[in-house]
Amino acid sequence: MLSRLLVIKVQSRFKIIEENSGTLNFGNKIFTGVKYEDLERQDQSSLGEGTSGSVSKYKFKSRAIAVK
DSSP, rough: OOHHHHHHHHHHHHHHHHTTOOEEEETTTEEOOOGGGOOOEEEEEEEETTTTTEEEEEEEETTTEHHH
């Protein structure tokens, strides 16, 4: 079983991730409440793949971004 301290640490990290979900930061401009539907896929091939998943090219408000 996981120790109580580890459980608290994992829950704390998850809360931070959840709070930042839907936030895009472009230097001096921050967009909140962004949904997957707001992104436009640029092509079907992936930019790269690794043990944590693949990365694809998308556009958000005319800006090219990489999405995992």
